[in-house]
Amino acid sequence: MQIRLSQLSIQLKIAISSFLLSMGYAYLFAQINLQLNTRPADGDASGLATVQDIVVTYHGDRSQTLLGQKINGSMRQYLPDEEDKIAIEQWINNGRTEEEYTEVVQPLMDAYCVSCHPYGDQPDYPLETYEQVFASAEPDSGPSIGKLARFTHYHAFGMGIFAFLLSFTFAFTTFSSPFRTFGVALPFLSIFLDITCWWLTRLISPAFAYLVYFAGLMTGVSFAITIFGSLYDIWFRKVEE
Numbered sequence: 001m002q003i004r005l006s007q008l009s010i011q012l013k014i015a016i017s018s019f020l021l022s023m024g025y026a027y028l029f030a031q032i033n034l035q036l037n038t039r040p041a042d043g044d045a046s047g048l049a050t051v052q053d054i055v056v057t058y059h060g061d062r063s064q065t066l067l068g069q070k071i072n073g074s075m076r077q078y079l080p081d082e083e084d085k086i087a088i089e090q091w092i093n094n095g096r097t098e099e100e101y102t103e104v105v106q107p108l109m110d111a112y113c114v115s116c117h118p119y120g121d122q123p124d125y126p127l128e129t130y131e132q133v134f135a136s137a138e139p140d141s142g143p144s145i146g147k148l149a150r151f152t153h154y155h156a157f158g159m160g161i162f163a164f165l166l167s168f169t170f171a172f173t174t175f176s177s178p179f180r181t182f183g184v185a186l187p188f189l190s191i192f193l194d195i196t197c198w199w200l201t202r203l204i205s206p207a208f209a210y211l212v213y214f215a216g217l218m219t220g221v222s223f224a225i226t227i228f229g230s231l232y233d234i235w236f237r238k239v240e241e
Helices: 010-038 051-058 066-072 082-093 098-112 130-136 145-170 177-203 206-236
Strands: none
Touching: 010 051, 010 145, 010 206, 051 177, 051 206, 066 082, 066 130, 082 098, 098 130, 145 177, 145 206, 177 206
16 A cells, blocks of 8 residues: 555654744745845846846846946945945956056955965955955956856755755645646656756856746746645645545
């Protein structure tokens, strides 16, 4: 006889329900983190993350420099004075000379940026020297291939396990076989589409950012189906004799 969630002992029901709720809790805060770190990408931190935020995050804003985009977007919070931001922008607009860098920009980098962007730890954007800061003021073409590959590795591995555990649990519900198949497959399809479109947005066209946005919504829907569907089956389905 096939095991169903609704037929489990009360102890297993509590354990599985606690797991599902903790996964939902983790995903909720993952979304909060995403909103806080992605929505300022285009320079506007109000409201929710938009497609334009995704474009800037993965494709870059080719109309301005990476450094300029960051100090007006996600890194703005680390420059306490508006005058400091203006000084860096003026250095960029004035041709990024080494003399002006030494006099004006380097003290700001040392005070606010180098602690998170040291060269020794080999980050993607070191900001310790004139050459490094000069390079960061090139037109913004999005994350480096190395950074995107590393982020893809972490995300695909973690979200893959996350999706497997939720789908595996949902497979033991008493919903119809077609609906269970849909619920099991949807998380993996949405994650695959999401990650693939990061690369397409970065390398091919910013138009793929719309698919990134759609895939993100699809991932949220898929997790809601597996979590709440499983909880419903555990506690509200009648046990078949």
